[in-house]
Amino acid sequence: MAATTADTAAERTRTAGAERRARAYRPLGSWSRRTLVIMTALLVLGTILYLGPFLIQVANSFKTDAEAIQNPASLIPNPFSLDGWKAALGMDPAFPVNLPRWVTNSVVVAVSVTIGRVIIDCLAGYALARIRFPGKGAATALIIGVMAVPGVVLLIPKFLVIKQLGMYDTYAGMIIPLLCDSVGILLMRTAFMSVPWELEEAAIIDGAGVMRRFVSITMPLVVPALITVIILSFQGSWNEFTHFLVATSDPNLATLNLGIAQLSAGAAKGPSLFPMKLALATLSMIPVALLFIFFQRYFVRSIGTTGIK
Numbered sequence: 001m002a003a004t005t006a007d008t009a010a011e012r013t014r015t016a017g018a019e020r021r022a023r024a025y026r027p028l029g030s031w032s033r034r035t036l037v038i039m040t041a042l043l044v045l046g047t048i049l050y051l052g053p054f055l056i057q058v059a060n061s062f063k064t065d066a067e068a069i070q071n072p073a074s075l076i077p078n079p080f081s082l083d084g085w086k087a088a089l090g091m092d093p094a095f096p097v098n099l100p101r102w103v104t105n106s107v108v109v110a111v112s113v114t115i116g117r118v119i120i121d122c123l124a125g126y127a128l129a130r131i132r133f134p135g136k137g138a139a140t141a142l143i144i145g146v147m148a149v150p151g152v153v154l155l156i157p158k159f160l161v162i163k164q165l166g167m168y169d170t171y172a173g174m175i176i177p178l179l180c181d182s183v184g185i186l187l188m189r190t191a192f193m194s195v196p197w198e199l200e201e202a203a204i205i206d207g208a209g210v211m212r213r214f215v216s217i218t219m220p221l222v223v224p225a226l227i228t229v230i231i232l233s234f235q236g237s238w239n240e241f242t243h244f245l246v247a248t249s250d251p252n253l254a255t256l257n258l259g260i261a262q263l264s265a266g267a268a269k270g271p272s273l274f275p276m277k278l279a280l281a282t283l284s285m286i287p288v289a290l291l292f293i294f295f296q297r298y299f300v301r302s303i304g305t306t307g308i309k
Contacts, residue, residue: 054285061085061279068274084275088283095263095276099283101252102259106238109174109255110287113237114230116179121229125188126214130200140189146182151242159246169250177247178237184229191225192218227295235288256284 055075060068061084062077071078083092090097127133128140158177159168167173199221200213208216219226244258254262260280 057278058282061088061275061282063275065272065275068278069272072274081275084273084277084279087273087276088279092276096266097263097280098251098254098259099256102254102256105253106255106257108171109178109240109244110234110237112171112175113178114233116175117181117184117233118226118229120179121181121184121188121233122219122226123214124185125190126192126218128185128189129192130213130218131210143182143185147186155242155246158243162247167247169248169253171253173247174244174253174255178240178243181229181233181236184233187225187229187232188222191222195221231291231295234291238288239284256280260284 056073059075059077060072062080062082063071064079064081064083067074067078067081086092087095088097088099090099128136128143162168162173162177165173167176195218199217200208203213203217239257240255241257241261244255245261248254248258251259251262260277263280264277
């Protein structure tokens with residue numbers, strides 16, 4: 001009797017599972033088609049709203065100044081003009097656009113900060129995830145607490161410390177304060193914690209030390225998170241403005257964003273010259289956009305595995 005009851009229960013379970021699978025894979029009905037159309041329309045609308053400002057920016061960079069003021073929302077330049085791009089590339093003697101110097105400084109700072117953050121974030125994240133030491137919980141809480149402090153609050157302390165250490169108007173003053181990144185540390189900590197500890201236990205049995213396990217066992221398994229840290233670090237340092245504003249006043253050390261701001265507040269001050277300003281803004285977006293496009297699959301995979309938002 002018990003066997004018959006068990007068989008009946010098992011049969012009901014299989015039947016219920018088959019029904020669920022049938023519902024999951026049934027053809028789209030009329031209501032599902034309407035839902036699909038609505039979702040597609042919302043997706044298209046969101047894409048337009050997201051890309052719209054960028055498209056307007058690019059279109060206005062190819063307009064004359066008068067046309068950009070009169071018809072800023074038009075996506076078709078009429079007449080088509082390259083004057084804004086010529087000025088942005090330093091071909092107009094009326095505007096001191098030192099684009100090669102600005103780009104060089106931005107590349108030096110962004111690459112240096114990215115390399116430093118990757119090293120520090122990986123080591124700190126691994127230590128918080130795998131190594132036991134006194135004050136580990138307090139260190140993690142402190143790192144989380146730093147994320148709650150607005151960056152603008154630290155501008156004056158940053159300036160005073162950089163000035164006191166003699167790093168003002170130097171690459172060191174522009175790079176070193178940006179090497180600490182709480183988001184990257186927590187991201188790598190989460191990624192390392194997702195790696196099964198049994199893998200490292202096997203390496204410990206074979207005599208592997210901490211650095212050996214870090215380099216050979218865990219790092220190859222957290223590549224998506226590592227790529228995410230690289231993207232976020234490069235993007236953050238390339239787009240950084242406020243820190244460079246208090247770290248240097250030397251025009252020869254100006255980054256691209258700082259140079260654009262100084263140009264807009266100086267020789268290009270005023271409500272005009274939109275094509276040149278927007279051309280410079282477009283140039284500043286290209287490196288980050290290319291980096292994200294090239295590594296987007298790793299970035300999306302890291303979002304799914306680590307829960308970063």
